[in-house]
Amino acid sequence: KQEVTQIPAALSVPEGENLVLNCSFTDSAIYNLQWFRQDPGKGLTSLLLIQSSQREQTSGRLNASLDKSSGRSTLYIAASQPGDSATYLCAVEETSGSRLTFGEGTQLTVNP
Amino acid sequence: EADIYQTPRYLVIGTGKKITLECSQTMGHDKMYWYQQDPGMELHLIHYSYGVNSTEKGDLSSESTVSRIRTEHFPLTLESARPSHTSQYLCASSKPGWGTENTGELFFGEGSRLTVL
Numbered sequence: 001k002q003e004v005t006q007i008p009a010a011l012s013v014p015e016g017e018n019l020v021l022n023c024s025f026t027d028s029a030i031y032n033l034q035w036f037r038q039d040p041g042k043g044l045t046s047l048l049l050i051q052s053s054q055r056e057q058t059s060g061r062l063n064a065s066l067d068k069s070s071g072r073s074t075l076y077i078a079a080s081q082p083g084d085s086a087t088y089l090c091a092v093e094e095t096s097g098s099r100l101t102f103g104e105g106t107q108l109t110v111n112p
Numbered sequence: 113e114a115d116i117y118q119t120p121r122y123l124v125i126g127t128g129k130k131i132t133l134e135c136s137q138t139m140g141h142d143k144m145y146w147y148q149q150d151p152g153m154e155l156h157l158i159h160y161s162y163g164v165n166s167t168e169k170g171d172l173s174s175e176s177t178v179s180r181i182r183t184e185h186f187p188l189t190l191e192s193a194r195p196s197h198t199s200q201y202l203c204a205s206s207k208p209g210w211g212t213e214n215t216g217e218l219f220f221g222e223g224s225r226l227t228v229l
Contacts, residue, residue, distance in 0.1 A: 031216065032216050034217065034218060036218075036220075041200075041223070041225070042222055042223065043118075043202050043204075043220035043221050043222045043223045044202070044204075044218075044220040045220070046217050046218055046219065046220075049216065049217045051216075089155075091218070093216060099145075099157055099160060099170065100145075100157075100218065102154055102155045103154065104153070104154040105154070107152075
């Protein structure tokens with residue numbers, strides 16, 4: 001059974017710092033990996049999707065990398081802002097393409 | 113921008129009531145999902161669907177049912193609500209994840225927060 005782990009569970013940084021969120025998964029036979037953002041009491045917003053054949057994706061200040069062989073992905077946030085404060089979740093889609101397995105998320109707080 | 117809608121956003125009901133949470137998407141996506149999420153906790157897959165007349169059970173499906181009569185509509189029904197059903201329910205949809213144009217990206221609704229007294 002696929003298991004997804006995110007470290008750290010919570011992170012607090014001052015505004016302007018560059019930071020890295022980590023995601024690891026136990027079964028490397030994935031179809032894709034997605035990073036999401038969730039604000040309190042809201043649904044999830046997709047940030048980046050990396051197909052299994054890709055190594056990284058970039059969107060603005062966000063960069064996500066994928067190393068399938070080691071079962072790891074990182075989300076890099078450059079020049080963090082208070083508006084980046086949210087919970088960040090990663091999810092892997094299994095090769096069958098039928099379901100995603102989510103990590104528990106990293107709660108990020110960016111202090112002004 | 114995602115076009116996936118959930119109603120109601122908030123619902124407070126008594127134990128034993130039957131409820132249906134509605135989810136609709138206007139993107140023509142074949143795949144749809146229901147997740148349950150308690151505050152600060154991980155998402156648990158309840159049901160999913162590959163398309164019309166297709167429904168599959170997830171990890172927490174034993175106390176709820178779904179139907180997929182139309183592509184755009186994927187309602188979730190609790191036949192007899194209990195306090196243990198108090199949670200946030202998130203609906204999502206995606207295109208099939210194959211081909212250069214179909215990325216498999218998942219779009220979520222805003223959620224339905226259910227409280228059962």
